[in-house]
Amino acid sequence: MKDFDWIYHRAEELKGADFERLLPEVISAQELVERSSDYYLSLIGLRIFRAGLKHSVVDSKWPNFEKVFNGFKPAYVASLSDEALEQHMLEPGLIKHWGKIKALRINAAWLLDLEREQGGFGQYIANWPVTDIVSLWLEMKKHGAQLGGRSAQAIIRMAGKDTFQLSEDVMVQLRALGVVSKVTDNKAKRDLVAIQHAFNEWHQQSGYPMSHISRMLSFT
Numbered sequence: 001m002k003d004f005d006w007i008y009h010r011a012e013e014l015k016g017a018d019f020e021r022l023l024p025e026v027i028s029a030q031e032l033v034e035r036s037s038d039y040y041l042s043l044i045g046l047r048i049f050r051a052g053l054k055h056s057v058v059d060s061k062w063p064n065f066e067k068v069f070n071g072f073k074p075a076y077v078a079s080l081s082d083e084a085l086e087q088h089m090l091e092p093g094l095i096k097h098w099g100k101i102k103a104l105r106i107n108a109a110w111l112l113d114l115e116r117e118q119g120g121f122g123q124y125i126a127n128w129p130v131t132d133i134v135s136l137w138l139e140m141k142k143h144g145a146q147l148g149g150r151s152a153q154a155i156i157r158m159a160g161k162d163t164f165q166l167s168e169d170v171m172v173q174l175r176a177l178g179v180v181s182k183v184t185d186n187k188a189k190r191d192l193v194a195i196q197h198a199f200n201e202w203h204q205q206s207g208y209p210m211s212h213i214s215r216m217l218s219f220t
Contacts, residue, residue, distance in 0.1 A: 001177050001198060004205040004213070011219035019219065023212045027160035029126040033119075037111045040121040040159065042072040044111075045104050047155045048146045049095055064093030069104065074115070077108035099146070106145035113143075125161045130210050131200050133163045134192040157211060164199050164214035173217050174198070 011019055045065065049058045068091045070076045080088065082102075088094070089101050111121050118124050128136045133156075140152035147155070153165045164170070175182050179198045180191045202213045 001179060001201075004202040004208075007202065007213065007216050007220060008206070011216040015219050019216075020212075022219075023215050024157060025160060026162045026209045026211055032126040032159065032161055033122045035122050035159070037074050037115060037120055037122075038072045041074050041077065041104070041108055041111055042066060043158055044107050044144070044147075044155055045069075045072065045100075047151050047158065048100050048103050048107075049097070050154075051146070051149070051151055053095070058095065061093055061095060064091070068094060072104075072108075074108040074111045077104055078112055080105055103145035107147075110144050122159075125156055125159065128161075130162045130203070132196065133210065134196045136163075138189075138192075162209045162211050164195075164210040164217075166195070167214075167218055169218035170214055173220055 015022065042062075042065075046058065046062055049062075049065075066072065068088050085101050085105065089096055089098065114121050114124050118127075125136065136156065137152040140147045140155070144152075150166060153163055156163050157165055166174075171180075174180050174195060177198075180194055199210055199213060202208075203210055206213065208216075
């Protein structure tokens with residue numbers, strides 16, 4: 001496995017000396033905590049609907065979702081019956097996908113649990129150590145709805161929490177560097193542990209956030 005300096009200089013070579021302007025924003029733990037559960041439920045829903053669809057189409061319809069689902073207040077969304085959800089789905093300007101609509105209710109109930117148990121989703125992700133971020137992905141998949149694949153990674157990156165992401169470009173390089181095997185699908189726990197270990201080493205070598213290292217690796 002190559003060290004961080006190789007990643008940095010290879011990214012610089014391919015993207016230019018000012019490539020750091022392309023790195024994602026990471027916000028503080030306090031900023032994560034201060035954001036409301038409404039904000040996080042909307043973010044989770046946005047990612048779920050983006051999965052498999054053109055992002056610009058989903059984004060253009062999201063203000064309609066915000067209006068129909070009462071600003072994504074978790075208590076409101078969690079209280080909706082199947083019949084109420086069906087009526088909501090008939091509203092104009094929404095994406096008619098029953099599985100994803102139901103996932104909004106399940107995730108709203110989960111966020112309410114987090115409010116009672118841990119002070120909210122913001123507190124939940126803010127306190128999670130970046131050196132074991134893959135466990136957060138797995139916990140989100142376990143307790144939420146439709147948060148498998150790369151959805152959990154995307155949600156916490158969108159929220160501003162530091163995390164690497166296993167995009168196709170990143171996985172190509174992780175295989176090339178021998179971090180994981182050529183046939184891995186990046187879902188097996190052993191592969192995730194190996195990937196986490198590699199990012200921990202690069203993080204320790206450089207002091208850069210995991211998200212920055214991830215983006216640099218994709219540039220290579």
